[in-house]
Amino acid sequence: MVIPKLTTLLNNSLSVxxxxxxxxxxxxxxxxxxxxxxxxQILLSTSYYSRSIxxxxxxxxHHLVSPDAFSWGFAVRYxxxxxxxxxAFCLYIQQQRVGLCPTTFAVSSALKACARGVCKIGGLxxxxxxxxxxxxxxxxxxxxxxxxxxxxxxxxxxxxxFHDMQQKNVVSWxxxxxxxxKSGNLVEARRVFDEMPIKDVISWNAMVSGYxxxxxxxxxxxxxxxxxxxxxxxxxxxxxxxxVDCGRFESxxxxxxxxxxxxxxxxxxxxxxxxxxxxxxxARGLFNQLSEKDILSYxxxxxxxxxxxxxxxxxxLFNQMLEADLNVxxxxxxxxxxxxxxxxxxxxRFGSFVKNYIxxxxxxxxxxxxxxxxxxxxxxxxxxxxFELFRSLRKKDLVAYSALILGCGINGKTLDAVKxxxxxxxxxxxxxxVTFTGLLTAYNHAGLVEEGCKCFxxxxxYGFLPSSDHYGIMVDLLGRAGRLEEAxxxxxxxxxxxxxxxxxxxxxxxxxxxxxxxxxxxxxHCFELEPDTTGYxxxxxxxxxxxxxxxxARELRKVTEQKKLAKISGCSWIKSS
DNA sequence: CTAGGGTTAG
Numbered sequence: 406m407v408i409p410k411l412t413t414l415l416n417n418s419l420s421v422x423x424x425x426x427x428x429x430x431x432x433x434x435x436x437x438x439x440x441x442x443x444x445x446q447i448l449l450s451t452s453y454y455s456r457s458i459x460x461x462x463x464x465x466x467h468h469l470v471s472p473d474a475f476s477w478g479f480a481v482r483y484x485x486x487x488x489x490x491x492x493a494f495c496l497y498i499q500q501q502r503v504g505l506c507p508t509t510f511a512v513s514s515a516l517k518a519c520a521r522g523v524c525k526i527g528g529l530x531x532x533x534x535x536x537x538x539x540x541x542x543x544x545x546x547x548x549x550x551x552x553x554x555x556x557x558x559x560x561x562x563x564x565x566x567f568h569d570m571q572q573k574n575v576v577s578w579x580x581x582x583x584x585x586x587k588s589g590n591l592v593e594a595r596r597v598f599d600e601m602p603i604k605d606v607i608s609w610n611a612m613v614s615g616y617x618x619x620x621x622x623x624x625x626x627x628x629x630x631x632x633x634x635x636x637x638x639x640x641x642x643x644x645x646x647x648x649v650d651c652g653r654f655e656s657x658x659x660x661x662x663x664x665x666x667x668x669x670x671x672x673x674x675x676x677x678x679x680x681x682x683x684x685x686x687x688a689r690g691l692f693n694q695l696s697e698k699d700i701l702s703y704x705x706x707x708x709x710x711x712x713x714x715x716x717x718x719x720x721x722l723f724n725q726m727l728e729a730d731l732n733v734x735x736x737x738x739x740x741x742x743x744x745x746x747x748x749x750x751x752x753x754r755f756g757s758f759v760k761n762y763i764x765x766x767x768x769x770x771x772x773x774x775x776x777x778x779x780x781x782x783x784x785x786x787x788x789x790x791x792f793e794l795f796r797s798l799r800k801k802d803l804v805a806y807s808a809l810i811l812g813c814g815i816n817g818k819t820l821d822a823v824k825x826x827x828x829x830x831x832x833x834x835x836x837x838x839v840t841f842t843g844l845l846t847a848y849n850h851a852g853l854v855e856e857g858c859k860c861f862x863x864x865x866x867y868g869f870l871p872s873s874d875h876y877g878i879m880v881d882l883l884g885r886a887g888r889l890e891e892a893x894x895x896x897x898x899x900x901x902x903x904x905x906x907x908x909x910x911x912x913x914x915x916x917x918x919x920x921x922x923x924x925x926x927x928x929x930h931c932f933e934l935e936p937d938t939t940g941y942x943x944x945x946x947x948x949x950x951x952x953x954x955x956x957x958a959r960e961l962r963k964v965t966e967q968k969k970l971a972k973i974s975g976c977s978w979i980k981s982s
Numbered sequence: 983c984t985a986g987g988g989t990t991a992g
Contacts, residue, residue: 475983479984482985514985517985517986543985546986548986549986551986551987574986577987580987582988607987610989611989613988614989639988640989642990643988668990671989671990672990674989674991677990677991680991701990701991702991705992736991737992739992740992777992
């Protein structure tokens with residue numbers, strides 16, 4: 406490759422293949438004859454993004470005759486900007502091993518990497534070096550420190566650095582403002598906001614989303630939004646995000662429609678809203694409208710399918726994402742949704758493929774991803790592997806406990822499920838409805854009626870309303886134990902409309918115990934709710950047969966045959982038109 | 983020469 410051609414390439418954003426060519430060029434040829442400025446440009450403009458980016462940057466540094474402190478600083482910033490926080494910090498340390506004193510540029514970039522990558526120890530180390538190298542009067546370094554402590558939630562130290570600053574600018578103030586909001590202190594944030602000598606659009610946006618997120622106070626958020634001297638895209642997005650978070654989707658949509666311009670963030674926020682209220686169609690509609698689909702929009706749509714029980718569509722879109730020539734690879738978030746889809750399908754073959762894929766790409770297993778895998782292994786029967794992963798978690802949270810408790814329930818490990826629940830309560834983690842689904846499933850699997858009933862009433866003691874899923878498990882448990890009347894009474898007491906999950910459970914129990922009385926009631930409801938599902942007719946027919954009512958059974962089987970025929974002719978009519 | 987702050991996905 407000739408150098409002038411390289412330069413023209415760099416004027417545009419590079420495709421993956423072009424970047425790979427340059428990468429190969431960099432590796433094969435020594436860069437000694439290249440202008441340092443050109444090398445920096447390569448670093449700046451290449452969009453070749455992969456796990457090897459760290460080695461790539463290192464190689465470029467290695468090939469420079471004598472990389473100066475500037476080049477090192479630039480490399481640190483490059484990695485920090487591309488989300489490779491650990492690597493950025495690593496390079497910052499490497500530079501000092503070579504004997505070069507870091508520039509304030511490198512210091513602030515490395516601090517940013519520590520703040521984003523939540524690396525407290527690294528941040529503290531750099532803080533010490535800020536004093537060692539005499540950068541304590543540098544506004545950039547100081548502000549980066551304020552930001553670091555704010556992001557770590559350590560407001561005491563953030564304020565200490567902030568008050569020691571001789572000069573403060575908007576960014577310093579905004580970092581403090583953000584810190585207060587992040588630690589949930591709306592009052593103090595408002596005080597800082599009023600006290601600020603200069604406010605820019607970022608300060609206003611932070612305060613608006615603070616009212617929306619921390620205060621759950623959309624009225625104040627809207628007032629502030631209207632008072633803003635200048636609004637940008639992020640201001641609108643903050644309002645939409647606030648409405649989505651508090652479940653007011655219509656208001657979110659009206660602001661979305663009223664926006665002068667929209668970007669991917671606006672679309673993704675709105676899609677998340679539709680996903681939460683189960684409107685997959687509308688989310689897909691917005692996704693289709695996106696002209697430049699980035700990784701985040703794919704992640705949002707795949708997550709939407711996964712969360713709304715459409716695992717096949719999730720995997721299909723994942724496949725399309727791999728085929729689309731995105732300049733990025735799927736990340737941990739993509740795979741967490743994909744794993745969830747695999748686990749819903751209960752098919753370990755997809756799961757194993759994804760696990761290998763994670764290893765191949767070198768994606769770091771964080772707690773979210775591990776929890777998704779725990780759910781997958783547990784649902785596919787590898788409960789011991791699930792336990793192994795559970796032990797490897799850095800922090801065991803509500804979701805992780807709930808996933809494993811349900812896994813134990815499905816796999817008949819009732820005692821382990823109960824033990825885990827106790828452990829969770831002792832760790833001061835408040836269970837939610839999902840946790841109780843797992844625990845009830847465990848009792849149901851073991852046929853422990855009394856324990857199940859106790860568990861069911863403890864749901865309300867925790868202040869929750871059981872969902873129809875919980876009722877369904879209880880009906881199944883009572884019904885299988887032959888307590889059909891109790892099961893029926895439980896359904897009658899339901900505060901919501903019973904679904905086929907509940908009536909179906911009763912019908913199944915009646916089949917087990919050959920009970921016509923409740924079987925007929927349950928079947929009637931199932932017929933009304935799902936007239937096309939022939940399984941319910943057959944169940945009732947079997948109940949009739951078991952008590953010798955052959956005529957009724959034959960009558961029902963006839964209905965089933967007719968329904969099957971109607972289905973087939975319906976299909977052929979659609980095809981022929 | 984650059985650099986520090988806000989909005990999105992599980």
